[in-house]
Amino acid sequence: MTFATSLRSLVLLLGFFLPLCAAAQNLPEGATANKDKCLGYELPYKKYSRAQVNRIQADLFQIYQEDPEWKVAASQRGQPLNDSYMGPITWSWMQRFCGHFTLAQAADIVSEFPVRLTAIAGFAQQHPTEVTQLVSREFAVWSVNHHTACTLNTQDILYRGSDAQLLQLLRCYQDSVNPPPTIEPSRTTATKVDPHRLYVLREEDFVALEKPEALVEWVKKLIDKPFADEASAALAINDLLKDQTEEWRNQIREQIIAKLTPQNTYQLTDGILESLFKSGIGDALFVELKAVPQTVYTTEESFKTVIRAAIEKASAAEISATATNPTPSGEGQAPVNSAVDNPANIKSSASQSSASQSNTIQTNTSIQKNQANLLLIVLASKQQSLLLTEESAQSIISTIPHFPPRLIQLLRVLKDIEYPEGELLHYAVQNKLIKGLLICKVDKPNTLDINIDRLSPTEKEELRTELATIFPSSVTESTDLPICNETHYQNIQREYNQSLRGAIEQVYSEPMPEYNALNIQWSGDACGCVPKEIATTAYGIYPYWHTKETPQKFDFSTFSRVAYFGLSVNNNGHLVQINAKNQAQTLVHSHTESNKAFISTARRYGSKVDWIIEKDWSEYSNEAIDSSTAPLEAVLNNLKLNIVTLLATPLTDVESVLRPYLSLGIAAQPTNGDGVTLYFKNFPTSDAAKKIFESFFNNLKQELKVLAEKRDSFHQNKNRIYVNLLIKQDEFTADEGVFTSINIDQLLNTQQLVDRNLSQIEMQDEVQSVVVLMLEEPYYSALDEIYALTSGTSRSLIMPMMIANYADMNKREQRDAMRKGMASDERFKKLAYIHESFGGGAFWPITTWDKPGYEGFNDYVATHFAPGYSESGWNEKLCAYRWQLISIMNIWLIVAIIFVLIVFYIYPQKCKKLPPYIDWLSKPATVVILLLPPIALWDYLLLVDKQFPFFSLPSLLCLSLIGLAVWAGIDSIKELKKVKPNRNLLQYQKAIASPTRTTATPGKGDEIDDTDTSDTSK
Structure with missing residues (x-):
């Protein structure tokens, strides 16, 4: 590895600002060109002259001398900020200066950097109080979000503005933050959220948005509904629209109340019937009125028609009752047709005539009585009410948003992308709208949204025309598009909340699917292992409802850490599976080999496995915690015990059980996971709640550390157990609460890492925690905001989580576009931002290896998150x-x-x-x-x-x-x-030494020649 490459790794390790500025007049010898860096090159700092370094350190001291981090760094051993050597500490503060004063836009950074540094040092000498504010964390965040403010170009003034312009910019900043700006209710109001819901737009949702019948039905339900006054009407409307956003509910309520018409209505209620009965109406009429529906009648005539029918039925019933009970005098009399025929019956005829007159009088009396009853009932049922007429309702319905075809086409890019938070989907929609309106540049220059770019010029113009009718105040005719700033987003958000938000919220929410109890089947399929050269962590999240009956292929060499999303916490602090009918058959309580095989599969390729544990704490208000901390402490204590139990449970498959023996003690028996990720929604923000959580978090980490040490005490292979946090961006950037950036730094004790020369992965292992940060779109602006808010050390522990479609990322097209200076796919730029500036990136959900169109994404992450990775038989198979x-x-x-x-x-x-x-x-x-x-x-x-x-x-x-x-x-x-006896030679010598017989007997006195005549040499 070259020295320049080593320095680059060191720069990334310390998490310096992405835009780096040149610190020398000329490009020193040995510098390596790198246009991705703000300084313009990677510079071996030993090439700097003593005089240059001394001047740079003096100017930096003048600017940052009151900064607490500067004081800590300057007091380190050897005084690295005042030693006339260009070391990594001085290098990091040069980068911070570059980021504060936006020198990335300089045409010749090498020559402009020292000039601007000296100019700001002079400003600091003249205005020491103002420069402290100018380089503060709060101002950095504000400047990132306000590219223009008070008719001032923030970035241009920071880059090359005069002292007077800098002072004017500071006054603008002070006016904008004092008094504090009004915070959007949708971002800060802690409303109770159902944690077991998904926010996603399906195909049927787009059909509903094109024809918003549901919205129309809400208004139709109010037609001819009487209200005693406007207050009761407002309450009724709020109750009917209780599931809608406050902005949309307020808008509809105001329209309806403005169109309510005072009118007499008529309704028979039980109370009115009781009073009528006491006033003396007959039993028959009371029975008939009782059968009349208690409907509100908006006209007197329609009400009288119903009441007359009831009165006539009552009268007929009374007459029928009288007819069935005749008088005794009439019994047995024969009918007489004429008095003349029977003179004796003249008296009887006279009597009949009298009866006829009596019946006529009785009939007239009955009619008068019925009319009196009718008038009595009408007056008793009459009341003054406010009504929404059919005509008024139609005028309101006409204002309900209609999604035109081009808008539906634009939003269809978000189809089937599942969000764990509803607000994240709203931001995604707003981001698409602001791109479709073409009013500003959303992301960094020279990048594009391929979904917008694929539209033809005619389609783009049609889209803009359609959106202009919905967002009239956001549309401008400027041809020179500025970078989107907070004003653009505030305008689009306001009009979006008034026009489209309510309609989308009617269709975008659905319950998380039921837990199907299927065994998770993961497959690496020769993907290779997590390389030892990994520089950035890829964190893949696996939602439980993605489980299928067939094996799913994942590139575990890319995703070095994976997390299972599916566990929650009940009110007793016990772990439960989300939406499971039988908790005894879930991954929490069932530890069979088949249930936990996915953990072994991921570890087989070197990937770690976490459990995401979510909990909605809305019911624990700040007031309740301040009055008594016992309930919250009890839940968290039980949760801590259950987490330790979950992670301490050993895996029971044969390979895991035999591993300590077959490995001869290298590794212990694997247990049930490598960590947990806490996803706490709406956690109380009071100081008491903050202390309780800190105690829970630290105690949990300590117990898991003891667990890991005990498990691996006699084994060479050590495995750490992580306790991670999954938090939302608005919680991280807030000024108070448990999950603010400042409190996270204190909780993870990041200060201990500042003086140590550790890589990002080593920092994560040292702290044994990472922060998965749920970003809001547009992601580039969100990354800028987080970048300005954090230090390099903190960013090494942060993994921004993005929810996006990474299909069809063509690496070759990206290289060609960069070579030709053309606009490139913005997704590559965002991923580059992550792996160059943060400790990792989180992806919801984890992408399958064999998913069509994802080859470019997998290849990019694999090669850039582990830049030193080399292919070999070991690494691949x-x-x-x-x-x-x-x-x-x-x-x-x-x-x-x-x-x-x-x-x-x-x-x-x-x-x-x-x-x-x-x-x-x-x-x-x-x-x-x-x-x-x-x-x-x-x-x-x-x-x-x-x-x-x-x-x-x-x-x-x-x-x-x-x-x-x-x-x-x-x-x-x-x-x-060794020399060994020759057995053949010994045998021969033995034979010669033995006596032999001769044929001639020598005479007496002859000498015997005992010399061996044999030639041994032969």
Whole structure:
């Protein structure tokens, strides 16, 4: 690795500002061009002259001397900010200056940097109080969000403005923050949120948005509904529209109340019937009125028609009752047709005539009585009310937003993208709208939204025309588009809340699916392992409802940490599976081999597995916590115990159980996860709640640390257990609460990492925590805001979480566009921002490896998050079988040691002859086959496997085997070098030495020649 490359890693390690500025007049010798950096190159700082460094440090001191971080850095050993050497600390403060004063836009950064640095140092000398505010964290955040303010160009003034202009900009800043600006209710109001809902636009939702019948039905329900006054009407409307946003509810309520018409209405209620009965109406009429529906009648005539029918029925019933009970005088009388026919009946005829007159009088009396009853009932039922007429309702319905075709086409890009928070989807829609309106540049220059860019010029103009009718105040005719600032977003948000938000909220929410109890089947499918060269963590989140019946392929070499989203906390602090009918059959309580196989699969490729634990704390208000902390403490204490129990539970598959034995103590039996990620919604913000959470968090980390140390105490392979946080951006940027940026730094004790030369991954391992930060769109502006709010050390622990469609990212097109200076895919730029400036990136949801169109995304993340990764047989295939190879090696080593002991020590050839049944063991081929493979495998693992330790029992066995084999070989060589008697020669000498007989007997006195006449030399 070159020195320039090493310096680049060091710069990224310290988390310096992405836009870096040149610190020398000329490009020093040895500098490497790099247009991605603000300084314009990577500079070996040792090339700087002492005079240059001394001047830079003096100017930086003049500007930052009151900054607490400067004081800490300056007081470090060796005074690195006043030593005339360009070290990494001085380098980092140069980058901070570059970020504060936006020198990235300089045409010649190399020459402009020292000039601007000296100018600001002079400003600091003249205005020491003002410069402290100018380089403060709060001003940096404000300047990122206000590219223009008070008719001033913020970025241009910071870049090259005079002292007077800087003072004017500071006055504008003070006016905007004092008094504090009104905070949007939608961003800060802690309303109760159902934690088990998803926010997503499906195909049927777009159909509903094109035809907003649901919105129309709400208004129609109010037609002819009487209200006693405007207050009661407002209450009724709020109750009817209680599920809608406050902005949309207020808008509809104001329109309806403005169109309410005073009018007499008529309604029979139980109270009115009771009073009528007491006033003396007959029983028959009371019964009929009781049957009349208690409907509100808006006209007197329609009400009278119903009441007349009831009165007539009552009268008929009374007449019928009278007819069935005739008077006694009429009994047995025959009918008489004429008095003339029977003079005796003249008196009877007179009597009948009198009765007829009596019936007429009675009828008239009945009519009068009915009319009196009708008038009595009408007057009793009459009341003054406010009504929404049909005509008025139609005029309101006409104002309900209608989504034109081009707008639907624009938003269809968000189809099926699931958001855990509704506000995140709203921001995504607003981001698409502001791009479609073409009123400003959303992201950094030279990037584009491919979904907008793919529209033809005619389609773009049609889209803009359609949106202009909905967002009239946001549309401008300027041809020179500025960078989007807070004013643009405030305008679009206001009009969006008034026009489209209510309609979208009727369709965008759905409950999280039911837990299906399917076993999670993950497959790496030869994806390779997490490389040891990894510089940035890729954090993949797996929602439980994505579980399928078939295996799912993930690139675990890319996603070095994965998290299962599916656990929640009940009111007793116990872990439960979201939307599970039977909690006994979930991943929390069921620890069968098949249930937890996905953990082993991810770890097989080197990826760590976390559990995301969500909880909505809306019911724990600040007032309740201040009055009594016991309920919250009890829940968190139980939660802590349950988390420790969950992570301490060992895996029960055969490989996991045998791993401590087969690895000969290198690794312990794996347990149920590598960490937890706390996703606490609407957690109380009071100081008491803050202290309770800090105590819970620190105690949980300590207990998990003890658990990990106890588990791995006798093993060389150590595994840390993380406690992470998943928080929203508005919580992180807030001024109070548990999850603010300042409190997170204190909670994770990031200050301890400042003086240590650690990489980003090493920092995360040291703290054993990361912060998954849920960003709001537009992501580039959100990243800028987080960047300005945090230090380099803090950013090493932050993983911005983006929810986006990463399909069809073409790496070749990206390279061609950059080479030609054309606009490139903004998604590449955002990913580059993450891996250059933060400790990692989080992706919801984790993308499958074999998903069509995601090859470019997977390739980009894999190569840029691990820039030193090299392809090899181990990295691509063999690493997944690490523990199997170690087990085979260990067994082979034991067998080989036994072999050496038997062949060369227990039955050495120099003493005894090997038994026939093991005689073949002494053959050279057998020795090579049994000894060479385990030794070669041990050497290979030491070279390529970062998890294989040298100081371990397998290493001791291997070294012992080598020693025994070498010693046995030396003994064998010594034996071969010893001089041994020649058995043939000895036998011959023995034969010569024995007496022999001759054929002639020598005479007496003859001498016997006993000389051996044989020529031994022959």
